[in-house]
Amino acid sequence: MIEVLKPGIFTTLQDLGRPGWQSQGVPEGGAIDRMALRVANLILGNREDAVGLECTLRGPVLRFSEPGWIAVTGARVAGFPWLRPRAVAGGEVLDLEEILGGARMYVGFAGGLEVPRVLDSASALVSSGWEGMAGRVLRAGDVIELRTPEMLPSRLQRSWSVSARLFPPMTNPAVLRAIPGPQAEWFSPHAHRIWQEQVFEVSLRSNRMGLRLQGTPVLRTAGPELVSEAVAFGSVQVPADGQPIVLSADRQTLGGYPKIANVISADRSVVAQLRPGGHVRFVLVSPESAHDLVVRQESALASLRAGLAAIA
């Protein structure tokens, strides 16, 4: 059993979300940094889609009533092992408050967590109004049951860690690679230049629905209003004020703002890890290279999977 002593700023249960229900108006949801959650689970011998904690900007303080194993991925936590397993003693209190570098830290639990699921997923969708942890952030006093792992890999006892090269590097300004969006031609060459050449600042109003950016407005020439249509992770919406929004995991399924571009899947972790006040610019790439990059990322993960299996 895990007791939440302090919840942190915005800590939620997340797995890989509800990808099949968008036709029903249900956001895809799930971990924003999917790669980080999958790696935390792989380290511990869990299924890659097991539920863990997603902690934003400031993490929680947790008390374990029984011993177990956890793994921290995504952003680092001060004084805590990163990208490798960490044993937890029965009765131990874990202080995961001080998140460093990125915006989102993930905690995986060997065996996973026993939590209610809605539409085949435990991911919290705070906008849903659903009852229980599927509809809210964690609060002080919450109690979560740990699942007993069927088998703990013997590698947990040895000293090793996963290479950080699996994740796209965080530069300053950060770089989001993107392919042109469905309404790219609604913007003048001048607007495209502003969009591609400027460094945007990440707004405090960013959340799990979207990364809101601030800078010189990207204004479109007068034209028709867009009729609401489906959007995707990474869709770069440009409202009338010209301040782009990069849509994230909890985006609504439909959107009515023109989309100048779409961030590529391989840069999903960068979207997840940008902090308010951070700087970012866009680089246009071809759909072919977007595909090559996601394939490369997935095969790096496959190598990790094979490597971990080899050390049991």
Add this chain to the structure above:
Amino acid sequence: MVCRLLGDSAVLVEVGNRVDDATAQNVQALTEALAQHPFAGVVDIVPAYTTVAVHFDPIRIGGHCPSKLVQAWIERTCSDIRPVSQSGPREWLVPVVYGGEAGPDLAWVAEHLGQDEAEIVRRHCAPSYTVRAIGFSPGFPYLAGLPETLRTPRRATPRTQVPAGSVGIAGAQAGIYPQATPGGWNILGRTELRLFDPERRPPALLRVGDRVRFEPVPREAHV
């Protein structure tokens, strides 16, 4: 019909460029045809007013350019489109308690349009609406068919919480809030119909193409 890339994991099919019944029927026909010819790696098919989006997993689709394979599947399926279900659209009668606590904006809408509340209810119940899209929140139906005489601006300040079942209007649109969520539409009343139930399959009660009528029920009946 035009296919556009919506990132590297989705394709957006533009079925038409006018918001009308003919386009809506073509959207529905394409959605049904795609569902009847499954393609491994396609994750979700999302119809809206003039478009159908196909979300896919590029790794599972595979190949050198997955979006081209998905587009080829969409084009093949298009050549096999049949008219939408011969039985005609599904029809729903939605019972609504109008005004009072259930419909906090009915009085304002009546005043704004210079009518009495009963006339607003009569106008809202007169037409048969069509579900043009499901979105905004789980199970939320965007309804077309609101009479011109019921057009009102959105609330200047959206409510932080609109109760589940709230029946609202905004601009030319009408809708029903399936869950308690923030919202900026004018709320005329409330229904007890469960528009979204995560335990039901499919969880949304309504789907694109369905017809909806509203029917007033007395306030006491719902206490």
